[in-house]
Amino acid sequence: MNLLTPLLAQNNIQDVDGIPTPESSIEHVGSYWFPEQASTFAGDIDFLYMAILWISTLFFVVIIGVMVYFMFKYRRREGVGSEPSSSHNTALEIFWSVIPSIILVWIFYAGAKGFFEMRVPFDDAEEIYVTANQFNWKFVYPDGDVSKELHIVVNRPVKLVMQSDDVLHAMFIPAFRQKNDIVPGRYTYAYMRPTKVGAYRLACAEYCGEGHSRMRTVCVVHKDEADRKNTTQWENEKHPGWVNGERLFQINCSGCHSIDGTVKTGPAINTIWGTDERLSNGSTVKVDENYIRESILEPSKTLVEGYGATGTLSKMPSFQGKLSDAEIGYLIDYIRYLKDPSKFPDRDTLVQPPAADGTGATSTVPADPPADTKPADSQPAENTTDGDPPQDDQASDGSTDPKTDNQDQEN
Amino acid sequence: MATAAERKKLFGHAENNYLNCTKGIRSWIFTLDHKRIGVMYLVGVTLALLLAGVFALILRLNLWTNTSELLTDAQYNQMFTLHGAVMVFAFIIPSIPAALGNFVLPMMLGAKDVAFPRLNLCSFYLWILGTGFLLWAIISGKGLDTGWTFYTPYSIQTDTGVIYATFGAFILGFSSIFTGLNFLVTVNTMRIPGQGWFKMPLFLWGLYATAIIQVLATPVLGITLLLLIAEKAMHIGIFDPKYGGDPVLFQHFFWFYSHPAVYIMILPGMGVISELIAVYSRKKVFGYSFIAFSSVAIALLGFLVWGHHMFTSGQSIVVTLIFSAITFTVAIPSAVKVFNWLATMYKGSIALTTPMCYALSFIFLFGIGGLTGLFLGALSTDIHLHDTYFVVAHFHFVMVGGTLTAVFGGVYHWWPKMFGRMYNDNLGRLSCFLVFMGFNLTFFPQFVMGARGMPRRYASYDPEFTIFHQWSTAGAMVLGIGIVLGFGVLVYAAFKGPKVAGNPFGAASLEWQSSSPPDFHNFIHQPILHDPYDFESMIYDEELDTYVPKEFMEPDKQPATEPEPQTH
16 A cells, blocks of 8 residues: 555545645656655756766776776687786876866765755745654644644745654655754754645655654645645644544554554554453553553553563653643543444534533533543543543643644754 | 606695695684684685575565565564674675685785784684674574664664674674784785785785774774663663763764775775786786775775765764765775776786686676765765665675675685685686676666665565565575575585696786695795786696796706795
C-alpha cells in the first residue's frame, strides 16, 4: 500500500488542489535522477549534479576507453615484448594534475554557493516547530495547530526549528533537496521555500532505531493559507472523543503502536481493551482506564511481557506534561472504540458545541445512549476523569497545549 | 653460471617449505613465521568476509519487497549493523595489510621476517579475540543494532550488545596498531643493503602510508570507544545530552579515526594494483615517485577531511566549507594514480590473467567510486545525497569495487608463491567477470535510488523504489556466486593445482627470487637486488618454466648461497 494513502486520507486532505492521487504517487514523479523540483534551490542543485555527472562521465569514458584500447592494442603476443617508453613525463603529469584541479575548484565553488543558499534563513520566514522522536513527527504552527504531516504554503518561506526528544534524526524532503540532522539537546534549523503545490515525501534520514524506516510522513504544500488552515486546524469540540483520540494517536503513538495487530516497537492496541495483559514480572493486569493512563505517563513502571525485563527502562518515553488529562481521555476512548466500534458515534457525528450557559460537560452530550464522547460519561472511566470536566473543556480548546510547547521551545 | 640443479633448488618448486618444515597444530598456533601468520590471517579474514557476505545477502533478500517481509525491523537493523561492523573491522581493515602484507612485505625487503615476530603473532591473536567479541554480540543473543558507526545517543539508549561489540572493535584496533607499528619498523630498518626508499615496490609505499595511519589514528578510535563504554555503563556525561554530553562530539571523534580508516582500506589496495599493472604489462611503472608520494599525501590529507561525513550534522557553516575544500584536494592524487596506471600499460605487453583482470576491473570500479565522491564532496549536492543510497553505492564502489577487487587480484597474484600451485586461469577470470557484473548490477541502481531520495538503513521503503531494489538483490546473488567461485578456484588450486616454480609471472620484486612455496628462511641465497620494475632483469628458464634473475643464467657469476644473515 502506498504510504501517502492513509496519511492523506487521515486528515481529509484529498480535497487540496494539486495533490497527487494515491495511484499516481506510486509512480516516480520527476526526472531520471531526481524527484520533482519543488523548492527554490532544487534547480541549482540538480544543475550542479548534472554538471558533475557529465564531467565525471567524460573523464570516465576517456579513462576506460584508453584502458580498453591498451588492453587490445598491447595485449601479450608470442615473441613480442613490451617496448620501452618513458616512465616519466613532467609536462604530461602537470597537465593531468592541473586540469582536474581547475575543474575541482569550480565544483567546490558551485557547491559552496548552493550550500549558502540552503543554510541562510529567508526573510520573514514562517517558523514551524518540529519535534522528532522515535518514531513520530510532530509539527507545531505559529497559530498553535499541530499536525503529523508538515503543512506549508506555496511560495512562503519556511524556517523549521527542529528538536529531538531522544536520539539523532534527520529531516529529509527529497523534492526540496533539503536535509538537516535533528540533534537532541540543541535546536537545528532547515530553511525552504516551496514552489509547487502538492504532497511530497518527508523521511527520517539518520538512523534512529528500530522503527527508523517507519518514520516517514508527507509534506503538503497548500495553495494558500486558508487552505492550509482548513487542513491543520482541529477543534476537539467538533468531533466525537474517539476521533480526537485517533488524531492524537496518529501524532504521538503511531510510530510504535499499530492498530492492525502488527507488532512494532510496542504492542498493537486495537484489541487490548478489557483483556488481561501479561506483564514481564509474570503477573497479569486488566487493561482499563487506569492501566492505560499509567502506561502513558509512567511507561517504565510495568512492562508487557516480551517488551523488556521488569526494572529495565521502557522504550516508550513518558508523556507526562505532554498530554493533558483530557487528551489521555480521548486516547482511552479511541482504544475502546477500536475494540468495539458499535458503541460509538460515527466519525462525522458533529458534537454540539459546549452550551454557553456554563453548565459544563454534562450539557454537551444529550442522554442518548451511543454518545459517549467523553470518558467521563461512561461508567468505568469515572474514577479517572471525574471531578474535573471543566478543565477538560479548557484544555481541549485546541490551542492551549501547543502554545505551551512553543514557549518551551523558545526558551 | 649456476647449474640447473642449483637454480631448481633456489627458484623451483620446493617440496620442503615453510608450510611443511614443522608439523602439528602447535607449530602453527605458536609460529613466529610471518608467512604462516599471513596465511592464518588470510583464512581468518576470508571467513569474516563470507560471514558478513551472508548478512548482506539476507539484507538484500529482505529488500526484495518494500514491506520487509523476511525480517522484523529489529532483525533488519541488527543485520545491517553486523554486516558493516564485521566487514569493516574484521575484514577490510586487516585484509590487505595483515594477510597479504604479512606474507609479502618482509620478502619484498629481502628480509627473513618482520622486525617484531612475536608482536606480529600477538596482533593475530588480538584479531581473533576482537572478532570473537564482535561475534559474541550475535551469539549471546543480544545482537547489535547501532549501525557500525555506534552513533550516540542511540548506542547509549539501546540495550543490545554495544559494549561487547565496541570492546571487540577496541581490541581489533590494537591488532591494527601492532601490525602498523611492525611494518613501519620493518620497512625502516630491514631493507636489503642497496634498497633505497625509491627501489621499494610501490606496494610497500602503500603499506607504509597505511601503517602511519594505523599507528596515528587508531588510538583515537580506541579512546572514543572506551568513552562510549564508560558513558553507557556509568553515564559520565560526554556524548549523551541527557547527562550533559554532546552527541556530535562522538561523530567528530569517530570520524577522526574512521575517515583515515577509509584510506587504511584503500591505500594497500592501490599498492597491489600498482604491482599487478606493472607485472602483467611488463612495464616499469609510470611516475613511480608520484605514486609513492601520493600514497603518503593521501594518508596525511586523510586526517584533515573527517568533517565531510558531517555536512548535515549541524556543524558550523565555516567548518563545513573548509572540510569540503580539503576533501577536493584528496581527489587529485587519487585521480593521478589512475592516469599513471594507464600510462604504465602504454606500449606494454599486457597479459589478461586473472590478477590483471581484477586490476582492470579495479580501475573501472574505483573510477566510479572516486568520481561519485565529487557529488558528495560538493556541499549543496551532498545535502541532498547524504544518508541516502547514493552514499551506500559510493562507498561500496570504493570498498568492494576497490578494496575487495584488489584483495582478489593480490591473492591470485601471490597464490602460486604462497602454495606453489597454479589455479585455473579461465575459472579465475570467470570469477572476476561474475564479481564485476554482479557488483555493478548490485550497486549501480543504488545511485539512482539515492538521488531520487531513498534513505539508507530502511527495512521497508516506498514502493516506487521496488524495482531498483530487486535489481540490486539480483546483482548481489551474482556477486555472491562470483566471490564463492573465486575462493573455490583458489582453494582447489592450493591442494590439487599443478605445481609451479618460483616466479611464473616474471615479476622482478624480491619476493619472487625464492622457491614456491618459499623456504622457511624465505631465501636460500642472498637475493639480488634490481629495480622492482626492471623486468629485463628476470630471464625465462625453460627447464624450470619460470623466471630467474639474469645473474643466474649468465656465466662467471656465482651466487652467494648462504642464507641472508639477518636473524632474530
